[in-house]
Amino acid sequence: xxxxxxxxxxxxxxxxxxxxxxxxxxxxxxxxxxxxxxxxxxxxxxxxxxxxxxxxxxxxxxxxxxxxxxxxxxxxxxxxxxxxxxxxxxxxxxxxxxxxxxxxxxxxxxxxxxxxxxxxxxxxxxxxxxxxxxxxxxxxxxxxxxxxxxxxxxxxxxxxxxxxxxxxxxxxxxxxxxxxxxxxxxxxxxxxxxxxxxxxxxxxxxxxxxxxxxxxxxxxxxxxxxxxxxxxxxxxxxxxxxxxxxxxxxxxxxxxxxxxxxxxxxxxxxxxxxxxxxxxxxxxxxxxxxxxxxxxxxxxxxxxxxxxxxxxxxxxxxxxxxxxxxxxxxxxxxxxxxxxxxxxxxxxxxxxxxxxxxxxxxxxxxxxxxxxxxxxxxxxxxxxxxxxxxxxxxxxxxxxxxx
Ligand code: C5P
Numbered sequence: 001x002x003x004x005x006x007x008x009x010x011x012x013x014x015x016x017x018x019x020x021x022x023x024x025x026x027x028x029x030x031x032x033x034x035x036x037x038x039x040x041x042x043x044x045x046x047x048x049x050x051x052x053x054x055x056x057x058x059x060x061x062x063x064x065x066x067x068x069x070x071x072x073x074x075x076x077x078x079x080x081x082x083x084x085x086x087x088x089x090x091x092x093x094x095x096x097x098x099x100x101x102x103x104x105x106x107x108x109x110x111x112x113x114x115x116x117x118x119x120x121x122x123x124x125x126x127x128x129x130x131x132x133x134x135x136x137x138x139x140x141x142x143x144x145x146x147x148x149x150x151x152x153x154x155x156x157x158x159x160x161x162x163x164x165x166x167x168x169x170x171x172x173x174x175x176x177x178x179x180x181x182x183x184x185x186x187x188x189x190x191x192x193x194x195x196x197x198x199x200x201x202x203x204x205x206x207x208x209x210x211x212x213x214x215x216x217x218x219x220x221x222x223x224x225x226x227x228x229x230x231x232x233x234x235x236x237x238x239x240x241x242x243x244x245x246x247x248x249x250x251x252x253x254x255x256x257x258x259x260x261x262x263x264x265x266x267x268x269x270x271x272x273x274x275x276x277x278x279x280x281x282x283x284x285x286x287x288x289x290x291x292x293x294x295x296x297x298x299x300x301x302x303x304x305x306x307x308x309x310x311x312x313x314x315x316x317x318x319x320x321x322x323x324x325x326x327x328x329x330x331x332x333x334x335x336x337x338x339x340x341x342x343x344x345x346x347x348x349x350x351x352x353x354x355x356x357x358x359x360x361x362x363x364x365x366x367x368x369x370x371x372x373x374x375x376x377x378x379x380x381x382x383x384x385x386x387x388x389x390x391x392x393x394x395x396x397x398x399x400x401x402x403x
């Protein structure tokens with residue numbers, strides 16, 4: 001893992017976890033990162049600027065109105081300089097200011113003025129973290145493509161126990177290092193499908209599923225970070241296109257996803273099918289909203305099966321390296337292995353859905369199977385899990401092409 005010469009702007013906001021950010025600067029410097037620290041005014045009440053200056057070997061900035069510092073490196077220049085911005089700790093206040101686009105101090109101004117990917121490591125009392133306003137702000141930021149690192153659960157400085165602890169310095173450092181990718185898919189074209197599909201019943205109703213698309217979007221991002229040229233075919237989701245994705249094609253139904261993936265597959269080296277494709281669609285889509293009869297007769301829908309995208313591809317004489325997903329509620333391993341052979345896949349990533357894992361959760365765990373091997377990727381945030389999955393896919397892909 002390397003961060004050599006990587007330009008990291010570390011934003012420190014006001015919270016007791018600021019003491020952990022001193023350690024973070026050390027860990028980033030261990031990997032030869034070039035670190036500049038910007039503190040909010042509140043942060044200086046927890047740790048002094050002199051501490052960060054000594055650790056980073058660079059002057060620390062707090063105010064937008066520091067004429068001397070502006071003359072040395074203007075704030076716009078600093079915003080352009082950064083390859084990554086990490087705010088650790090990110091207090092409830094700075095999350096709110098970021099979510100609303102405020103630029104009332106140097107750090108928030110830099111975040112608006114920079115095109116660098118933004119990472120936030122929240123740290124606060126568990127009750128604050130659980131507050132609806134904080135959660136709404138976090139969701140806004142997430143949808144805008146801001147990367148959330150943590151928080152973790154456990155003992156808090158205030159004596160509470162719960163969710164809101166900042167991740168440890170080494171975890172934050174590893175996440176930043178991973179964000180630069182390893183080039184394992186360099187030069188390859190990868191299609192990723194993500195999200196649910198909606199099968200229309202009438203102009204206002206559809207049959208859908210609970211896929212959020214987050215795992216597939218994380219996979220698309222991880223593939224892009226690994227150097228691939230990525231086409232993301234997305235079902236109806238409300239997620240920002242991950243940085244580095246070359247092309248995004250939005251679809252609604254399984255039939256549309258089938259058509260778009262097959263069209264793109266002719267040029268692709270790898271297809272990763274992370275979408276939760278609807279298995280059935282209504283035989284007929286009513287042109288007008290179906291009316292209640294109020295006679296207790298109910299309504300029967302005739303459904304027909306959608307074509308299987310992966311199976312269609314594997315039936316073709318030449319096709320990309322195929323990676324499927326299997327979301328199961330029981331007997332994960334045996335169902336996944338059956339799917340691997342039935343659909344003619346090169347790899348399958350299986351997960352148990354339910355109990356805080358799977359479709360709507362922030363974390364996930366996967367067991368990955370291929371013809372003569374398997375690996376368990378334990379529960380972790382979807383972005384990190386996607387990175388680990390891509391490492392496996394790259395290895396198996398290279399092995400299959402070498403053999
Ligand atoms: O058979 P099942 O739907 O559980 O298989 C899941 C895997 O198959 C996923 O990778 C999904 O994207 C893919 N799939 C597909 N075409 C379908 C249904 C599922 O490619 N019509």
